[in-house]
Amino acid sequence: MNKLSSLALNEEGFVFDPTTGNSFTTNDIGLSIIRYLKEGKDSEEILRSLLDDFEIDSDTAQRDLIDFLAQLRVYRLFEGS
Amino acid sequence: MNEISIAVSGINAVDNPGPGVGVVRSIKEDKSLQVKVSGLAYDAMEPGIYLDWLMDRSFVMPYPSSAGADYLARLLYIKETAGLDVVIPTLDAELPFYIKNERELAGHGINTFLPDKEQFDLRSKEHLTDVADKIGLSVPPTEVVTSHSELTAALDRVGFPAMIKGIFYKAYRVHNHLEAESAFHKIVNEWGYPVLVQKIVQGDEINVIGVGDGAGESLGNMAIKKLWITDLGKIWTGVTIDNEPVNRATELFLKKYSWRGAFEIECIAAGDKIYLIEINPRFPAWVYFATGAGINLPARLLRAALGLPFERDSTYKPGRLYIRYTYDMVTDADTFQKIITRGES
Numbered sequence: 090m091n092k093l094s095s096l097a098l099n100e101e102g103f104v105f106d107p108t109t110g111n112s113f114t115t116n117d118i119g120l121s122i123i124r125y126l127k128e129g130k131d132s133e134e135i136l137r138s139l140l141d142d143f144e145i146d147s148d149t150a151q152r153d154l155i156d157f158l159a160q161l162r163v164y165r166l167f168e169g170s
Numbered sequence: 171m172n173e174i175s176i177a178v179s180g181i182n183a184v185d186n187p188g189p190g191v192g193v194v195r196s197i198k199e200d201k202s203l204q205v206k207v208s209g210l211a212y213d214a215m216e217p218g219i220y221l222d223w224l225m226d227r228s229f230v231m232p233y234p235s236s237a238g239a240d241y242l243a244r245l246l247y248i249k250e251t252a253g254l255d256v257v258i259p260t261l262d263a264e265l266p267f268y269i270k271n272e273r274e275l276a277g278h279g280i281n282t283f284l285p286d287k288e289q290f291d292l293r294s295k296e297h298l299t300d301v302a303d304k305i306g307l308s309v310p311p312t313e314v315v316t317s318h319s320e321l322t323a324a325l326d327r328v329g330f331p332a333m334i335k336g337i338f339y340k341a342y343r344v345h346n347h348l349e350a351e352s353a354f355h356k357i358v359n360e361w362g363y364p365v366l367v368q369k370i371v372q373g374d375e376i377n378v379i380g381v382g383d384g385a386g387e388s389l390g391n392m393a394i395k396k397l398w399i400t401d402l403g404k405i406w407t408g409v410t411i412d413n414e415p416v417n418r419a420t421e422l423f424l425k426k427y428s429w430r431g432a433f434e435i436e437c438i439a440a441g442d443k444i445y446l447i448e449i450n451p452r453f454p455a456w457v458y459f460a461t462g463a464g465i466n467l468p469a470r471l472l473r474a475a476l477g478l479p480f481e482r483d484s485t486y487k488p489g490r491l492y493i494r495y496t497y498d499m500v501t502d503a504d505t506f507q508k509i510i511t512r513g514e515s
Contacts, residue, residue, distance in 0.1 A: 105488075107412045108411060108414070109395065109439065110374065110376070110395025110409045110411040111374070111395075
């Protein structure tokens with residue numbers, strides 16, 4: 090969570106990690122997931138928020154969330170579950 | 171404030187650039203200093219000679235490896251003809267002369283702000299393991315070899331690709347025994363024994379630029395990640411970062427060794443480990459990056475050399491981008507002719 094809190098995000102999905110200098114791009118859903126994680130929401134809360142924010146079915150939202158969290162773990166940006 | 175006369179070397183702003191042009195540009199951007207600059211060159215084609223908005227004068231120098239008396243005489247001539255209150259040498263090969271002759275130069279009113287001999291020797295790759303231990307960093311597996319048979323055995327243990335390095339200068343990336351032997355012989359012929367065989371660690375190149383005050387504190391430091399490097403391994407784009415382990419290592423480095431003067435710490439970050447690759451006892455060629463990010467280290471160093479008050483603030487914004495670029499200029503042959511015929515312009 091600490092690592093996530095230091096990430097700099099812009100509206101267009103550019104993500105900069107000031108610790109490593111690495112940068113990433115993500116889509117609107119990815120950006121929202123990072124923002125919710127920064128707010129301290131857990132997976133279930135994030136899933137509910139995604140369903141409210143995007144025209145997306147529950148299965149797709151859940152799959153996207155699991156995939157995206159796995160990506161964040163690969164880049165050592167997120168350690169939670 | 172009275173006009174200050176300084177000399178800066180390393181004005182070879184070429185594909186493997188010296189730091190001099192960035193140092194001068196930084197100092198000239200400190201509008202509270204009134205500075206007249208002499209560029210010190212080793213070749214009439216060094217671009218800095220022709221950048222007349224930065225260099226007020228330029229002088230061709232004898233090689234620092236030549237007799238020290240010739241080099242000293244040239245500096246005294248510059249003092250007499252152009253004025254010289256402070257010299258900022260920026261090339262590795264010059265530093266032994268300046269460190270050895272610091273007192274004599276000061277006796278002539280020529281000030282420097284450099285590490286002492288003991289600090290200078292820390293950059294020896296033989297000492298890096300010890301330095302890394304003391305500042306909380308790792309070093310890639312490294313073996314010291316003094317013969318061909320030791321080289322082969324070391325490569326068997328370290329594996330390929332590997333770096334073959336001289337103690338102070340030169341490093342070659344090698345991918346097989348043939349390349350390793352060639353690199354080994356080149357280094358031995360030029361610099362002698364021992365030679366280091368080092369495992370290549372893959373990761374992000376993280377560097378720190380800074381100036382130590384000689385009493386364990388910093389006059390400012392900044393960490394960057396290299397984003398893109400040239401075929402010669404030189405930075406072309408980079409970004410400022412705020413990396414706690416690297417910041418802590420820099421602080422420890424200054425405290426443990428009471429470093430005085432400019433430095434660059436080169437690291438590789440691989441996963442959770444940060445490897446110390448090199449310590450350079452001078453400004454790096456990308457020195458202007460720090461100035462552009464708000465920390466004018468050359469101006470602070472100049473002030474320290476003259477005993478003037480200086481800032482110590484190291485606050486900068488992570489995410490500032492550095493982009494080196496090429497530039498073409500056209501001039502008449504006047505300056506070139508003067509440099510060739512008189513050795514100065």
